[in-house]
Structure formats: C-alpha cells, structure tokens
Amino acid sequence: MDQNAAAASDLAAGIAAVLPALARLAxxxxxxxxLADTAACALGAEHLADSGGExxxxxxxxxxxxxxxxxxxxWADGSRASLDDASLRNxxxxxxxxxxxxxxxxAVTHPSDLIPALVAFAEARGIGWDRLIGAITVAYEVMCRFAEQAQLAGRGFDGSSSLTPLGAAAGAAWLIGLDEKRSAEALCIAALDAGTLxxxxxxxxxxxxxxxxxxxxxxxxxxxxxxxxxxxxxEKVFEGKEGFCERIAGPLxxxxxxxxxLPRTLLKKYPVQIFIQGLIELAQQLGAGVSAAQIASIKxxxxxQAVEMLGGANAGKARINHETADHTPGFAIGAVLLKGRMSHDDYAALLKDEGVLALMASVSMEEDxxxxxxxxxxxxxxMTATLKDGKAMVVSQRGPAPMDAASFARKLDxxxxxGRPRTWPWQLAGEAPRFPG
Structure with a gap:
C-alpha cells in the first residue's frame, strides 16, 4: 500500500459512492x-467584446x-488552446x-459555470458525448444538492464559486472513470481552496x-x-474543526x-440576476398602464433573501458599472420603463442614460x-409605483414565467x-445531441 495514501473524508467518500446513481439521472x-444556453452566453459575450467600446x-x-x-x-473562433486556457476563457x-x-x-448558484471546463477536459482526453453528458449530470447534481444545504453567505463566502469546484470535481472524476477512492481524493483536493470570499x-x-x-x-x-x-x-478535508463544512459551508x-x-435549474430570459427576471416582467406590466414620466418612486x-442579495433599501443607490448593473433592480426597472427592453447589448448605452439612472435612484426594496x-x-x-399625482399602481407575481421554446429561440437570436451556424462549437466522438432551437 502507498504509505502516502490517506483515508478520504467521509463526505468525499459518500459523494464518490453516489456518482453512479447520479449519472443514471441523465x-x-x-x-x-x-449546453446550448451556455454556448450562446459565451458567444454573445465574446461578440460584444468585439463590438468596440471600453x-x-x-x-x-x-x-x-x-x-x-x-x-x-x-468557442468564439474555433482556435485551439491548452486545457487550462480554454477552460478559463470559455x-x-x-x-x-x-x-x-x-x-x-x-445558496444561489450558476451550475453551468462548470460546463466549459468539463467540455475542455473531454476534448483533451478524447472522451465522447455520452460520457460528457453523464459527467455534466453528475456535476450538476452534486452542486445543486449542496446549494440546497450550504450556509455560505452568512459565513462570508460566495455561493456559486465556492460550490463550483465540488460539482466540477465530481463531474471530472466521472468523466475519466476514476474509481471511488480516487474520486474521493479528487474531491478533497478540490475542496481545500474552494471557498471564495x-x-x-x-x-x-x-x-x-x-x-x-x-x-x-x-x-x-x-x-x-x-x-x-x-x-x-x-484526509478529513470536509470534517473536523478545520474542515470545509465547519469553516465554510456548514453541514452537508x-x-x-x-x-x-439539473432539469430544475432556471434558464434566464434576461441578462440580469435571477431575482430580477420577474421584476422585468412586472415593469413591463407597469409600463403598459403608466409612463416613466408619471412615476415619483417605486418600491x-x-x-x-432576495432583498439582501440585491442591496436592500439601497437598491437604487449603488455605484453602477456593467458588473453591478445586472444585480441592480432599479437599473433593469428603469431600462424597461424608459426603453421597453433589456438585452445584453443595451448595457453600454443604458449605463450612460441619465433618465435610466434617475429612475433607478427612485427604486427601493423591502421584505415582503x-x-x-x-x-x-x-x-x-x-412592485408599487407611487405616481406624481399621489396615486399608486401595484403589480405582483408569484414568480417569473418559465423559459419556453419561443423565449429560448429569442435568446439564441x-x-x-x-451568420454563424447554430451547432456545437466543439467536436466530440459519438452521436451529438440535437442542437436545441
């Protein structure tokens, strides 16, 4: 026996043991x-970067x-790169x-954050479509299950980027067929510096x-x-007073x-934080009955949880740039009320629009x-809009309308x-799934 080998953490061993059952959920x-949604997001961002501006x-x-x-x-141009460089750029x-x-x-997470690294790993190892689909399933299932339990924000850690390494390690271990013991060890190594402040x-x-x-x-x-x-x-990376659970995530x-x-993850119709998706729809309803010029304030x-994540009472007062705008409710509300839309290539103009910024400043949030x-x-x-004549208009919803085929087609558009063919940006062995949309 290798004298350097150590018993993996109990939780890591438990994750490794359940990977086959998770893969069967594919x-x-x-x-x-x-996969198509993730590729579209990446290509849209790369194209925007080529469009000029800052x-x-x-x-x-x-x-x-x-x-x-x-x-x-x-993915953007079909050129080649190392595993690390392709994983990071895509x-x-x-x-x-x-x-x-x-x-x-x-925890609020973005499970597709782990997809580009798994695709690149499959390419680097010459692994085909079927195994990749199983690996992505495993990665999602681990990450989402931990998102249901992890108490990250209150401990000072970010949700998505602290759990992505665990899901991705599980998926990557499954992708190349590591046995249970080695899968558990890989999960331990991934957890050692997984916590993102x-x-x-x-x-x-x-x-x-x-x-x-x-x-x-x-x-x-x-x-x-x-x-x-x-x-x-x-050993015992997850357990004990110095372990991942005690220090970072809480019990898992x-x-x-x-x-x-995986099928329950929410696909976005608009390029904003998940809780703002519904606010865009409410702003559209509000805008059908009142003009932005009539509005004095919006609550x-x-x-x-949403109020805390989106800035609370100061939701309209945040310093604004592209990185903050997509998490700023007032920015999205102002854009929809004044411009009637909210798409990824609107940001540069909207960030300079005094009308949008003024309306943003009138928005506040409170717990319901x-x-x-x-x-x-x-x-x-x-959403309650107080008008300048003293009247109030109220619109509400139980949640945003889910992504449907027509909405996904619009997102791809x-x-x-x-001019770019709508097909997978990478090539793998085996039968590729049909490209959606």
Whole structure:
C-alpha cells in the first residue's frame, strides 16, 4: 500500500459512492438545452467584446491566455488552446453576461459555470458525448444538492464559486472513470481552496465576479488530473474543526434521492440576476398602464433573501458599472420603463442614460413576509409605483414565467452571432445531441 495514501473524508467518500446513481439521472435533452444556453452566453459575450467600446474582462482574458495550439477549442473562433486556457476563457465568457442558468437553494448558484471546463477536459482526453453528458449530470447534481444545504453567505463566502469546484470535481472524476477512492481524493483536493470570499461581490465589482467560478472549475479539473497522476489528498478535508463544512459551508450530506436537479435549474430570459427576471416582467406590466414620466418612486417587495442579495433599501443607490448593473433592480426597472427592453447589448448605452439612472435612484426594496415564506419554492414579488399625482399602481407575481421554446429561440437570436451556424462549437466522438432551437 502507498504509505502516502490517506483515508478520504467521509463526505468525499459518500459523494464518490453516489456518482453512479447520479449519472443514471441523465436527461440528454435537458443537458443539451443547458449546453446550448451556455454556448450562446459565451458567444454573445465574446461578440460584444468585439463590438468596440471600453475594454472589459473578455479582452483581458484574451491577453492572459496563449491561443493557437492545444487539444481544446476556443468557442468564439474555433482556435485551439491548452486545457487550462480554454477552460478559463470559455468559462469566463459563459459567465460574463450573467445570463447563464441558476439554481436557488440556501445558496444561489450558476451550475453551468462548470460546463466549459468539463467540455475542455473531454476534448483533451478524447472522451465522447455520452460520457460528457453523464459527467455534466453528475456535476450538476452534486452542486445543486449542496446549494440546497450550504450556509455560505452568512459565513462570508460566495455561493456559486465556492460550490463550483465540488460539482466540477465530481463531474471530472466521472468523466475519466476514476474509481471511488480516487474520486474521493479528487474531491478533497478540490475542496481545500474552494471557498471564495464573498468580497468578490462587494463594492464596485471587478473582473473577478466573472472569473471566480471559471477558475474554480479549472482548479477542480486540476485536482482530478493530480489524483489521476497518482497524487494523494489530505484526509478529513470536509470534517473536523478545520474542515470545509465547519469553516465554510456548514453541514452537508448527499444522496441520490429527490429526483434530478439539473432539469430544475432556471434558464434566464434576461441578462440580469435571477431575482430580477420577474421584476422585468412586472415593469413591463407597469409600463403598459403608466409612463416613466408619471412615476415619483417605486418600491419593490420580495423575500428577505432576495432583498439582501440585491442591496436592500439601497437598491437604487449603488455605484453602477456593467458588473453591478445586472444585480441592480432599479437599473433593469428603469431600462424597461424608459426603453421597453433589456438585452445584453443595451448595457453600454443604458449605463450612460441619465433618465435610466434617475429612475433607478427612485427604486427601493423591502421584505415582503409572504414572499419570504414562499422562498425558495416561488419567487414572489410586488412592485408599487407611487405616481406624481399621489396615486399608486401595484403589480405582483408569484414568480417569473418559465423559459419556453419561443423565449429560448429569442435568446439564441439575441446572443448567437449572425451568420454563424447554430451547432456545437466543439467536436466530440459519438452521436451529438440535437442542437436545441
């Protein structure tokens, strides 16, 4: 026996043991839809970066990497890159617009943050479609189950980028067929530095908001590769007073019960934070009956969790840039009321629009007790507009309308570069799923 080998954490061993059962939950069409959604988000972000204006995160990532050679595809242009560079660039692009899918539990996460790294790993290892679909399923199921339990925000850690490494490590281990023991060790290595400080979302947000989860997925693949090469993890990484659960996430457990989570992840119709999706629809309702010029102020009532995440009473007072705008309710409400729309390529103009910024400043938020009781099953929201003549208009909903085929087709029309065939940006062995839309 290798004297360097250690007993993996109990939780890591439990995750590894349940991976086959999680893989059996695979829904090929549901995975394909999320793959297409993720690819569209990435291509839209890359195309926007080529459209001129101020330099952003995508341009900086392009300077960081080395392009032209390697086993993996850069989705934007079909060029080649190393596993790490392709994982990071495609992952940052997929995340940048805040348009990719979301899963809401105790932690709010973006499970598709891990997709680009798994696709790149499959390319690098010559692994086919069927195994990739199983690996993405495993990764989602682990990440979403932990999102339901993890108590990250109150401990000072970010939700998505702290859980992405765990899901991605599980998926990557399944992708290359690690046995239970080695899968558990890979999960331990991935957990060692998985916690991302919530400071990533505080103040005037930086490039790191788009980079953190992509880097977490890249590190998870690194952990799996290290174990595959024969390296060993420390023991009891999740347990004990110095472990991941005690220090970062709170108590965690896992099983394969409760049905598949991947098909329950929420696909976004608008390029804003998940709780703002419904506010755009409410603003559209409000705008049908009143003009922006008639409005003195707007108060939004939502769950305690949504209010805290979106800035509370100061929701309309935040310093604004692209990274904060997609998490600012007043910005989206102002855009819809004044311009009638909210798409990813509107941001540059809207950020300079004095009318939008003035209306944004009139928006405040408060907790709605009924919405808090319904969360996270439903995302209740109420919008009250006080008019300049003293009258009030109220619109409400139990949650945003779900993504349907027509909405997804519109999203592809918005994001997919004109003239580019709508097919998978990468090539893998085996039968590819039909491209949705």
């Amino acid at each position: 829904d090929r069409d549901a995975v394909a839809l999320r 330099e952003g995160t995508i341009a900086r990532i392009r300077r960081y990497g080395t392009w032209g050679q390697g086993p993996c595809t850069v 992952g940052v692009a997929a995340r940048y617009l805040d348009y990719n899918d979301t899963y809401v539990g105790r 919530r400071a990533v979302r505080q103040g005037r947000l930086s490039d790191w908001k788009a980079i953190a989860s992509a880097r977490g997925a890249m590190k998870a693949v690194f952990a799996v590769r290290m174990v595959d090469a024969g390296c060993h993890s420390p 457990s896992i099983d394969a019960g409760g049905g598949a989570r 939004v009532g939502m769950s305690k 007790a009924e919405a808090t009781r319904a969360y996270p099953r439903e995302f209740h929201a109420k 918005e994001l997919w570069p004109a």
